[in-house]
Amino acid sequence: MKRIGILTSGGDAPGMNAAIRSAVRTALDLGIEIYAVQDGYQGMVDGGDCIQKMEWDSVGGILHQGGTVIGTARCEEFETKKGRREAAKNLVDHGITGLIVIGGDGSLLGASIFQEEWPDNLRFLQEKGRLASEDISSYPGLTIVGLPGSIDNDIHGSDMTIGADTALHRITEAIDAITSTAASHQRSFVVEVMGRNCGYLAMMGALSAGADWVFVPEKPPDPERWKDEMCRSLEEGRKAGRRDSIVVLAEGAIDSEGNPITSQEVKETLEERIGEETRITILGHVQRGGAPSAYDRNLGTILGHAAVEKLLELELDGKPELIGMRGNRVQGTPLLECVEKTREANNLVKAKDYQKATELRGGSFNSAYNIMQTLFQSHPEPEETPGKPLRIAVMHSGGPAPGMNTSVRAAVRWGENQGHVMLGIHNGFPGLIKGDIQELGWMDVGGLVNQGGAELGTNRTLPSSGDYYAIARNLEKEELDGLLIIGGEAAYDGAYEMFRRRREFPNFNIPIVCLPATIDNDRPGSELSIGADTALNSIIEAVDKIKQSAVASRRCFVVETMGGYCGYLTLMGGMATGAERVYLHEEGTTLQDLQDDVDHLVTGFKQGKRLGLMIRNENAHEVYTTDFMVRLFEAEGKELFDVRQAILGHLQQGGNPTPFDRTQAALLAVQCVDFIIKEAMSEDPRGVFMGRVGGEIHFTGMEDYPRSEDRDFGRPKEQWWMGLRPIAKILAQPGPQHVDREAQNS
Numbered sequence: 051m052k053r054i055g056i057l058t059s060g061g062d063a064p065g066m067n068a069a070i071r072s073a074v075r076t077a078l079d080l081g082i083e084i085y086a087v088q089d090g091y092q093g094m095v096d097g098g099d100c101i102q103k104m105e106w107d108s109v110g111g112i113l114h115q116g117g118t119v120i121g122t123a124r125c126e127e128f129e130t131k132k133g134r135r136e137a138a139k140n141l142v143d144h145g146i147t148g149l150i151v152i153g154g155d156g157s158l159l160g161a162s163i164f165q166e167e168w169p170d171n172l173r174f175l176q177e178k179g180r181l182a183s184e185d186i187s188s189y190p191g192l193t194i195v196g197l198p199g200s201i202d203n204d205i206h207g208s209d210m211t212i213g214a215d216t217a218l219h220r221i222t223e224a225i226d227a228i229t230s231t232a233a234s235h236q237r238s239f240v241v242e243v244m245g246r247n248c249g250y251l252a253m254m255g256a257l258s259a260g261a262d263w264v265f266v267p268e269k270p271p272d273p274e275r276w277k278d279e280m281c282r283s284l285e286e287g288r289k290a291g292r293r294d295s296i297v298v299l300a301e302g303a304i305d306s307e308g309n310p311i312t313s314q315e316v317k318e319t320l321e322e323r324i325g326e327e328t329r330i331t332i333l334g335h336v337q338r339g340g341a342p343s344a345y346d347r348n349l350g351t352i353l354g355h356a357a358v359e360k361l362l363e364l365e366l367d368g369k370p371e372l373i374g375m376r377g378n379r380v381q382g383t384p385l386l387e388c389v390e391k392t393r394e395a396n397n398l399v400k401a402k403d404y405q406k407a408t409e410l411r412g413g414s415f416n417s418a419y420n421i422m423q424t425l426f427q428s429h430p431e432p433e434e435t436p437g438k439p440l441r442i443a444v445m446h447s448g449g450p451a452p453g454m455n456t457s458v459r460a461a462v463r464w465g466e467n468q469g470h471v472m473l474g475i476h477n478g479f480p481g482l483i484k485g486d487i488q489e490l491g492w493m494d495v496g497g498l499v500n501q502g503g504a505e506l507g508t509n510r511t512l513p514s515s516g517d518y519y520a521i522a523r524n525l526e527k528e529e530l531d532g533l534l535i536i537g538g539e540a541a542y543d544g545a546y547e548m549f550r551r552r553r554e555f556p557n558f559n560i561p562i563v564c565l566p567a568t569i570d571n572d573r574p575g576s577e578l579s580i581g582a583d584t585a586l587n588s589i590i591e592a593v594d595k596i597k598q599s600a601v602a603s604r605r606c607f608v609v610e611t612m613g614g615y616c617g618y619l620t621l622m623g624g625m626a627t628g629a630e631r632v633y634l635h636e637e638g639t640t641l642q643d644l645q646d647d648v649d650h651l652v653t654g655f656k657q658g659k660r661l662g663l664m665i666r667n668e669n670a671h672e673v674y675t676t677d678f679m680v681r682l683f684e685a686e687g688k689e690l691f692d693v694r695q696a697i698l699g700h701l702q703q704g705g706n707p708t709p710f711d712r713t714q715a716a717l718l719a720v721q722c723v724d725f726i727i728k729e730a731m732s733e734d735p736r737g738v739f740m741g742r743v744g745g746e747i748h749f750t751g752m753e754d755y756p757r758s759e760d761r762d763f764g765r766p767k768e769q770w771w772m773g774l775r776p777i778a779k780i781l782a783q784p785g786p787q788h789v790d791r792e793a794q795n796s
Contacts, residue, residue, distance in 0.1 A: 063213025072354030208374025377745030451581025576741020
């Protein structure tokens, strides 16, 4: 395969540019020519200048841009055989034998049909004298790979679609802002979000923002009861102390009879039945716009790279595949199967078979909806539980991480709704030692969903040997039946010591669960920690501004990120911002590395380069510090370029949690509480650390903690994200290196 094409089709989605950049540079690095098809299928039908050869620098500076730089359009011509034949002719004219299509289900279905018809279309063109016989033999098939690009997150075959996370950012930011004005005036707001056939954005947006009611197509309410139920719930919330009411509505919301539920109807219902001033906010295309989130930049980058590699693997007559993300792993699925199941889910909604529709959305859809319904309530509604209620305590330990408060809110409400008593331990282990413990009620945690920091307090102090007796006394005094510790390394170390001392202190023989919450993302047993996504977005926002400053002044910046001895933030931040070099403790840094980097900078700036961006983990090297690197680069740069450092520091720990951190915090906290309730009934309750690995929740016995962690550096012995390092290296190069590799092979 020597030439491939890439196009974006249908609605634009933030992160498409990251996928384009990644695919273009990966192809060029492999010695493959790549052509961008302007304006999607329309450009393929029109041909000519609409199909343009891409070079390495063609995709420079686009990573942070929203939309798609190669354009997109709806194309009715491509829906006809005549249009598809014109498209086939234009691809042959450009020598293209492989195609990457980024878009939604309609775009992907068009790609599948196009590939299936390819031989017939070429024969037709030959019969009409528009193609020579050698063209038929040279282009026996077209290889196609699809990437899921849709803010609705409605494509089967991938946990997340390119653009969905950014859209959730826009929705959550808007609802957070609306909530403050709604509370000031004690008003109700109806917020309409996109999602014609899929309620993902409405559901996860409502869960992230702590809304009070939601309408999604897959879970339609009874047409005779929904108005009464909604109004009763919102009125009870007012009586319980809420000053605002937020109703989130998917644009495709319906009742169980298939009748549309509009934002205007909801507004009028609230005003008539509650007598409360109500406003409508329709977010519209603001959900599509703006710079992509860190998640979407990295998702697009990973999938774009994988798409090129998959094109090289597939046979010319092979069935097209969709490249998606399952957990944190790239996975291919037959393209037509993905399209059919996506459309089947939408058709099941239209056919009023809502149960099967939600099943096709995935098990996490149902789970998230049920959790959201509980958190919406104005007060607990527990069913009768056998035996006396459990007393379960929640505490933080380690550094603050955005999402800690969200975890507490979900844990307290979930436990209380099952009839148990929930308690909060203030200030981490020192609070547990002093007995600074209080009962937490439903409304005590009402405003925590969007707050950064840790309202219960947290620190890195660990108990000394003599403190464990005091802890045991306080556990006995409070009659605790379970303990949820939310935090990082200090949380895990303290929990392990309590687990290890169970024979010495029988009161420690209760279920203890560690929920990973640290921006460093360095906890074993979990691929992503609560807080890391927020920190990554703080990094890219800061670096995007730094890059604008640097370009204006011919300047190189050395940016230092947090992370301890774990390079997750550095690598993923570098990949999301287009850094040309990242320094990780895991890899080490030598003087020769720095000399090579100096030579690279000097050569680049001599050739007209205007920006240099290096990102360094705070503990990458004990001697080659950020200050050392700045002085070295500055000394060698002389009059060519200035060098500045940017130590982001605790900026990365602050701010309101992102939607990803909020939803994961809630979902993981619920799993922890359920685990504690189940284990409390056991004669030998377990102590565990938990997290999501490969898309599944895992609880790992505390006895495995020392074997899972690199104790010298406080990070997992195996770190999945290091597998992304080769991708980051390829994309950060000043140009394709395939010639050098070929010379080495020869």
